[in-house]
Every structure is written in C-alpha cells, then in structure tokens.
Amino acid sequence: xxxxxxxxxxxxxxxxxxxxxxxxxxxxxxxxxxxxxxxxxxxxxxxxxxxxxxxxxxxxxxxxxxxxxxxxxxxxxxxxxxxxxxxxxxxxxxxxxxxxxxxxxxxxxxxxxxxxxxxxxxxxxxxxxxxxxxxxxxxxxxxxxxxxxxxxxxxxxxxxxxxxxxxxxxxxxxxxxxxxxxxxxxxxxxxxxxxxxxxxxxxxxxxxxxxxxxxxxxxxxxxxxxxxxxxxxxxxxxxxxxxxxxxxxxxxxxxxxxxxxxxxxxxxxxxxxxxxxxxxxxxxxxxxxxxxxxxxxxxxxxxxxxxxxxxxxxxxxxxxxxxxxxxxxxxxxxxxx
Amino acid sequence: xxxxxxxxxxxxxxxxxxxxxxxxxxxxxxxxxxxxxxxxxxxxxxxxxxxxxxxxxxxxxxxxxxxxxxxxxxxxxxxxxxxxxxxxxxxxxxxxxxxxxxxxxxxxxxxxxxxxxxxxxxxxxxxxxxxxxxxxxxxxxxxxxxxxxxxxxxxxxxxxxxxxxxxxxxxxxxxxxxxxxxxxxxxxxxxxxxxxxxxxxxxxxxxxxxxxxxxxxxxxxxxxxxxxxxxxxxxxxxxxxxxxxxxxxxxxxxxxxxxxxxxxxxxxxxxxxxxxxxxxxxxxxxxxxxxxxxxxxxxxxxxxxxxxxxxxxxxxxxxxxxxxxxxxxxxxxxxxx
Numbered sequence: 001x002x003x004x005x006x007x008x009x010x011x012x013x014x015x016x017x018x019x020x021x022x023x024x025x026x027x028x029x030x031x032x033x034x035x036x037x038x039x040x041x042x043x044x045x046x047x048x049x050x051x052x053x054x055x056x057x058x059x060x061x062x063x064x065x066x067x068x069x070x071x072x073x074x075x076x077x078x079x080x081x082x083x084x085x086x087x088x089x090x091x092x093x094x095x096x097x098x099x100x101x102x103x104x105x106x107x108x109x110x111x112x113x114x115x116x117x118x119x120x121x122x123x124x125x126x127x128x129x130x131x132x133x134x135x136x137x138x139x140x141x142x143x144x145x146x147x148x149x150x151x152x153x154x155x156x157x158x159x160x161x162x163x164x165x166x167x168x169x170x171x172x173x174x175x176x177x178x179x180x181x182x183x184x185x186x187x188x189x190x191x192x193x194x195x196x197x198x199x200x201x202x203x204x205x206x207x208x209x210x211x212x213x214x215x216x217x218x219x220x221x222x223x224x225x226x227x228x229x230x231x232x233x234x235x236x237x238x239x240x241x242x243x244x245x246x247x248x249x250x251x252x253x254x255x256x257x258x259x260x261x262x263x264x265x266x267x268x269x270x271x272x273x274x275x276x277x278x279x280x281x282x283x284x285x286x287x288x289x290x291x292x293x294x295x296x297x298x299x300x301x302x303x304x305x306x307x308x309x310x311x312x313x314x315x316x317x318x319x320x321x322x323x324x325x326x327x328x329x330x331x332x333x334x335x336x337x
Numbered sequence: 338x339x340x341x342x343x344x345x346x347x348x349x350x351x352x353x354x355x356x357x358x359x360x361x362x363x364x365x366x367x368x369x370x371x372x373x374x375x376x377x378x379x380x381x382x383x384x385x386x387x388x389x390x391x392x393x394x395x396x397x398x399x400x401x402x403x404x405x406x407x408x409x410x411x412x413x414x415x416x417x418x419x420x421x422x423x424x425x426x427x428x429x430x431x432x433x434x435x436x437x438x439x440x441x442x443x444x445x446x447x448x449x450x451x452x453x454x455x456x457x458x459x460x461x462x463x464x465x466x467x468x469x470x471x472x473x474x475x476x477x478x479x480x481x482x483x484x485x486x487x488x489x490x491x492x493x494x495x496x497x498x499x500x501x502x503x504x505x506x507x508x509x510x511x512x513x514x515x516x517x518x519x520x521x522x523x524x525x526x527x528x529x530x531x532x533x534x535x536x537x538x539x540x541x542x543x544x545x546x547x548x549x550x551x552x553x554x555x556x557x558x559x560x561x562x563x564x565x566x567x568x569x570x571x572x573x574x575x576x577x578x579x580x581x582x583x584x585x586x587x588x589x590x591x592x593x594x595x596x597x598x599x600x601x602x603x604x605x606x607x608x609x610x611x612x613x614x615x616x617x618x619x620x621x622x623x624x625x626x627x628x629x630x631x632x633x634x635x636x637x638x639x640x641x642x643x644x645x646x647x648x649x650x651x652x653x654x655x656x657x658x659x660x661x662x663x664x665x666x667x668x669x670x671x672x673x674x
Contacts, residue, residue, distance in 0.1 A: 157386070232383075
C-alpha cells in the first residue's frame with residue numbers, strides 16, 4: 001500500500017514545508033511510518049493532529065520534540081529544519097546559523113541512524129548545509145542530497161509561459177552547480193515543443209514566438225529570483241514545491257519513479273573536489289550516482305564559476321570551525337576518502 | 338494517468354485550503370485540468386507558480402480572478418472561497434456574509450456550469466452555505482455536498498489516542514446532522530480494536546484502558562472543539578485535512594475509491610425536510626445518495642436536535658432574504674420538488 005514502511009524522519013515538521021511533506025508522503029503512498037520532529041511543541045502537535053484528521057489508512061505517524069527519538073534508526077530523513085532568514089540578517093549570518101544546525105544534525109545521524117539510506121537537506125544555503133551534514137554524519141556521499149530541482153522546474157515553467165505551451169512540452173531543463181543565485185543554467189539539452197533552444201536563440205519560433213538573447217538572459221534572471229518572487233506574491237517562501245519535489249526524490253531513491261531533475265550530490269572527482277552541488281544525477285540501488293553534465297563552453301564556464309563560488313562558501317565554513325579542514329574530512333567521515 | 342481530465346474549478350485557490358487542494362488533486366493523480374480562482378491576484382499567481390514549480394506531468398493548471406471563467410463548463414467544483422471569521426465577528430455575521438457568497442456561487446453555477454456533477458462546499462457554516470449554493474444553483478441535490486467528514490475523523494483520532502491503538506483500529510466513527518458544535522455523534526457502530534464502544538462503556542477494556550461515561554462526554558466535547566484546538570496549536574485553522582478529505586470525496590465521486598465518511602447532503606424525505614446535513618452517504622453513478630443513519634434512541638435524539646438547530650439557521654437565512662421561502666425553492670431550482 002505504501003512504497004516503504006521503513007521509518008522516515010521529517011525534521012522541521014511543524015513548518016510549512018515539513019507539514020506539507022508529511023501529507024505528501026502519505027497522500028502519494030510513498031511512506032507510512034513517519035516521525036515528525038520540531039522544537040516547537042504546540043505547532044508540531046497541531047500539524048500532527050491535522051495529519052491524524054486525514055485518517056490515512058495504515059499510517060503510523062508520531063511526533064516528538066526530541067530529535068534523537070525522531071532520528072533513531074530512521075532509514076530516510078528529509079529536513080526543512082533550518083532557521084529562516086530574519087529581518088536584518090545577512091546571507092552570511094544565515095549560513096553560519098544553519099551550518100551549526102547542519103553540523104549538529106550530522107553528529108546526531110552518526111549517533112542515532114548510521115545506516116540511513118538517504119538524507120535530503122532542504123534548508124538554505126542547501127549546498128553548504130548539505131555538505132556540512134554529510135561530513136559530520138559519517139554517511140557515504142551517495143546517501144546525502146540537497147533539493148536542487150526547483151531551479152530547473154522554475155526554468156521549465158518560465159519557458160512554457162513565455163512560449164504559451166504546456167509545461168511538459170519544455171524538456172531538458174537543468175541547472176547545475178549551486179542552488180539559487182549561483183546556479184549554472186545549461187541550455188544545451190533544452191527543447192521547446194521539439195525545437196532545440198539553440199535554434200530558437202538563432203531565430204526559430206515556437207507558436208509564433210521567438211526568444212532573443214536579451215529575453216533569455218532576463219528569463220534566467222527570473223529563475224534565479226524565483227524564490228524571492230514567491231515571497232513577494234504569497235507573503236511567504238515557497239513550501240509546496242519543495243515538499244512535493246522532495247517526496248519525488250524519495251520515490252526515486254525507493255526505485256518507484258525516475259526522478260528527472262538534478263539533485264545536489266557530493267562531488268570529489270576530476271576538477272571538482274570536496275563539494276556538494278547539483279550534477280547529472282540518478283538514483284541507483286546504492287543511492288545517488290552522478291556524472292558530469294554535458295554542455296557547451298558557456299555552460300561549462302558557468303558550472304566552474306558556480307563551483308568556485310561554492311568553494312568560497314565551504315572555505316568560510318571551515319574558517320568558522322563548522323567544517324574541519326579538507327585533509328581531516330576522512331577522519332570525521334571515513335567514507336569521504 | 339489522472340482519474341479525470343474534466344475541468345475542476347477550485348475556488349479560494351490562493352488560500353491555505355485551496356492551494357493545498359490543487360496540490361492534492363495533482364499529487365494523488367485525481368485531476369489534471371484545474372482552474373484556480375481567487376479574488377486576490379498576487380497570492381493566487383504565487384499559489385499557481387508553486388504548482389508549476391512542482392512540474393506535474395500532464396497537468397493543465399490555469400488561474401484567473403474572473404469567477405465566471407473559472408466556473409465555465411466545470412465538471413467539478415470544490416470551494417473554500419468563503420470569508421474567514423474576523424475578530425469581533427459573531428457566527429451570525431459569518432453566516433450572513435458567507436451565505437451571500439454562497440448565493441452568488443449558486444447563481445454563477447446556474448449560468449456557467451449547469452451540468453456540474455459535484456460541487457463540494459467547505460466554507461462555514463458549511464451546512465447552510467452548501468444548502469444556499471444548492472438552492473440557487475439549479476443542480477440536483479445529489480450534485481452538491483459539504484465537507485462533514487472532519488468530525489468523524491477527529492473522533493476516530495481522539496479514540497485511537499485515548500486507547501493507544503493505531504487509528505485504523507478504530508472503526509465505525511460517524512457524526513451526522515450539522516457540522517461542528519451541533520453534530521450528532523453516533524456511538525452505535527464504533528469499535529475499538531474489535532470491541533464495540535457500548536461494551537467498553539459498560540466496563541470492557543482495550544489495551545488495559547477503559548472509557549467512563551464522563552470521559553466519553555469529554556471526548557465528544559474535544560471533537561466538537563477540534564477545529565478551535567488546531568487554531569490554538571498552529572495559529573491558523575485547519576487546512577491540510579479539509580483539502581485531503583475533499584480530494585478523497587472527489588475520488589469517491591469518480592468511482593476510484595469508496596469515501597468512507599458521512600458527507601453533507603440535501604435531505605428531503607421522512608421527518609427531515611428542506612435541509613442539508615450529514616447522513617449515511619455513498620457516491621453512486623449519479624452522485625451522492627443517502628440513507629437514514631442507524632442508531633439507538635440517544636443517537637437519534639441527537640440527530641433530531643441537530644436537525645432542529647439547522648432548521649433555525651436555515652429559517653434565519655430565509656428571513657435574511659438569502660434563501661427563498663420553502664415553497665418557492667422549486668421555482669428557483671426545479672430539481673428540489
């Protein structure tokens with residue numbers, strides 16, 4: 001009836017993403033045994049009650065304000081349990097605060113669920129919080145991922161709206177590297193109603209509509225600001241799409257559906273080392289696998305830029321003492337040789 | 338891939354219930370063609386964008402601030418588009434405001450989608466707003482329903498928590514008549530882990546736990562205040578469970594799953610006349626069918642009380658001019674002979 005009856009821990013379960021996640025996992029028949037954790041007891045209990053009032057058959061949903069209890073022997077973890085960015089706070093402040101949370105999460109995973117098969121980190125800056133979680137967790141790189149797909153689905157949606165075509169007529173959208181502002185938008189594989197984006201940029205039209213180089217730049221900028229646009233329109237940051245896409249990632253890990261978007265993954269081959277970023281990924285029987293995305297010279301230059309930006313964030317996190325120096329990672333996590 | 342590709346109109350789609358509904362309909366593979374309506378353009382667009390960013394394959398989701406456009410030829414309608422109760426507002430004020438919205442909705446249905454197969458009214462007081470919608474819509478009684486199931490699922494959940502058993506080990510929970518404070522809790526069919534509630538009230542135990550008459554009264558009171566409890570815990574009224582249960586009602590109407598809870602339905606047989614209330618319902622090929630629930634003398638007395646309360650609300654709504662006098666209903670809606 002559900003794809004898995006193994007324990008799934010949802011962290012930040014009283015929040016908008018976390019509570020939607022629990023509903024999504026049950027509603028899609030993905031997971032039945034869910035432990036909801038949040039430090040805020042009242043809202044957490046209220047969120048759990050809402051789920052109970054749905055009366056999902058066969059569900060075993062519990063809630064706790066004890067993170068260790070939530071994580072104990074969890075097979076899967078999805079965490080939206082970061083601190084939100086508050087007024088007056090810089091991105092830098094947010095990174096430090098959330099990397100502290102990520103370090104603690106990694107240490108708790110090592111202690112309470114060292115056999116965890118997939119941990120998905122949603123809270124921002126996800127590339128760095130995911131990396132920090134991984135290093136401290138002792139898990140293999142294939143078992144920790146970050147939600148990166150939103151940039152790609154936003155690009156798909158923006159192109160569909162520009163050309164007035166159904167969204168699934170836009171294929172091959174993929175952004176790699178860092179999530180958000182530093183993402184590398186790959187144009188190589190994109191087609192709109194069968195026409196390659198390269199041809200469209202060279203003057204081809206779809207439904208009578210073209211795309212100039214300037215419009216394409218604007219559109220990429222729109223995607224980079226996709227999260228901010230939601231906040232402006234709804235008065236709150238996006239929560240439905242992160243919850244839905246994370247549920248789909250778990251379905252991919254469980255082998256039910258192919259997850260068609262790039263995921264954040266630990267990268268330590270070739271020119272990219274000791275980093276977590278979105279690559280060309282797929283879920284295999286042992287977890288997340290990746291290969292280098294294929295793109296033209298511009299695409300690859302954007303990816304290298306994005307990598308460079310992420311290494312700066314990583315090195316600042318090392319300087320803050322929240323990640324060990326690179327040559328000590330293997331001591332903290334023997335899987336990261 | 339979806340149970341139906343016919344048009345579903347979601348009213349109040351920028352709100353918490355409405356936006357969750359759209360996600361739920363797509364996520365469960367229930368409906369692909371959804372028109373989102375709300376008068377608040379920014380939040381509506383933001384809610385639609387969130388759905389686009391989920392990238393549901395085959396989805397055709399549009400949004401509009403023109404209610405007529407949303408309703409045009411809709412086969413199904415689910416509406417959470419009532420006004421919320423604001424500070425200083427009485428229940429009476431809420432009834433009047435929302436019955437105006439319901440009357441307008443009924444008139445719009447008559448004009449724009451007279452072949453609508455099911456309209457589910459969620460906004461409170463749902464029994465009266467649903468009835469008002471029905472009378473003005475011209476639809477048959479079998480095509481308009483209200484969300485009543487929450488009282489029953491809350492009762493199931495409360496009993497499961499009291500006895501520390503899995504929720505689906507509590508069966509036969511059903512509340513009839515009005516939704517909320519005036520509901521009639523039927524105890525006749527309830528069993529906990531196989532033991533009838535009547536035997537438990539006579540001293541039997543489940544998992545070492547009994548239930549005194551006083552505890553049973555408290556528990557019913559807790560269910561009556563279930564909505565208020567969520568507001569207190571989460572700081573907002575429940576939205577996930579209404580959205581999920583309404584999605585399940587539509588699945589019932591589409592013949593995919595049996596909807597196992599009572600629905601609000603138009604009742605005009607026997608001792609109950611010209612009213613909408615929760616009865617023993619099932620979805621047949623032509624819409625919602627009902628029969629009189631079976632209960633002991635106490636249960637039936639509670640149902641008659643609930644009916645009496647609803648007739649008062651109905652008669653006040655007639656006095657307000659928002660419903661025609663009873664003998665004119667058939668002129669406004671020839672299906673209500």
